[in-house]
Amino acid sequence: MVGYRLSETGTAQRPFRIESISKNIWTIEELCWFLTTHPALIDDRLISLDLTRWLTSEFGLLQTVLKMEKAYKADAGMSDFLSPLLADLDYLTPQELRRFTMKLDRMSKVPVAIRLRLKGDALLENHCFGQAIAAYREALALSYGQGKQFEADLHHNSGTASMQLLEYEEACESFAKALRLTGSEEDKETYLTALYLAKPYKRFREDALALHAGENILREIEERVREVRTMPAAPAGSREELSGTLDSLCRAYPTEAGF
Secondary structure: OOOOOOOOOOOOOOOEEEHHHOEEEOOHHHHHHHHHHOHHHOOOOOOOHHHHHHHHHHHOOHHHHHHHHHHHHOOOOHHHHHHHHHHHOOOOOHHHHHHHHHHHHHHHHOOHHHHHHHHHHHHHHOOOHHHHHHHHHHHHHOOOOOOHHHHHHHHHHHHHHHHHOOOHHHHHHHHHHHHHHHOOHHHHHHHHHHHHHHOOHHHHHHHHHHOOOOHHHHHHHHHHHHHHHOOOOOOOOOHHHHHHHHHHHOOOOOHHHOO
16 A cells, blocks of 8 residues: 555554455554545444554554544444544544545445445455455446446446456456447447457457447557557566556546545
8 A cells, every 4th residue: 555644653563454455554644544545445344443442552542532432332424433533633634524524424325336336446446356346246236226327337347357357258248248238439449458458359350340340449459459568567468468458447436426
């Protein structure tokens, strides 16, 4: 993990485990960075007495922990549980803390399928590809009423995660499902890019012909992949090659949703 502030409170003798991304947390600043940067990954394993016990035993934050445990016992929600920690350490300004708590409150009120979608996107961003796929599958099972585009985006991002794991068959199948739902040129190009990377060239050309893909699109795909494959740090067929080609394909949840 990178991006968190340097520790001003010392380092714990034993870490706190963030199970969602399989990472150990050693400092309070690292914990605060994780919470504020990835609110979609805050779950019941974080909103727990295990966390308050760790803060007490490793850092002696008795007054802060008392406030957190009061909120926990009252089942007051994520924002009330975490606010004392972020406020007492002055990690966020009052305005930043207000925006963060509002974001948590909004997230707690949206349908479970959307929360799982946001969780999957955050896991994908942290290169937790297997966990991201699992979150997307859970979201798909609960996606009734969210619309075809929502379902297509779940398949699309699941396919992106599968490609990063070099699970080509699963990736192509996910991209194909997204394409069947939308019929969009974007999904067509993504599916064909995956085919070009993962399948024999003949299969790529056959599917492109069946999908009535223009020669201009095919040349663009071939040129894009060819450029990646000629990079010194990305030998053909490597995880780096796929990452460089597909990292930009993940579809973020619309910003107008307030997240």
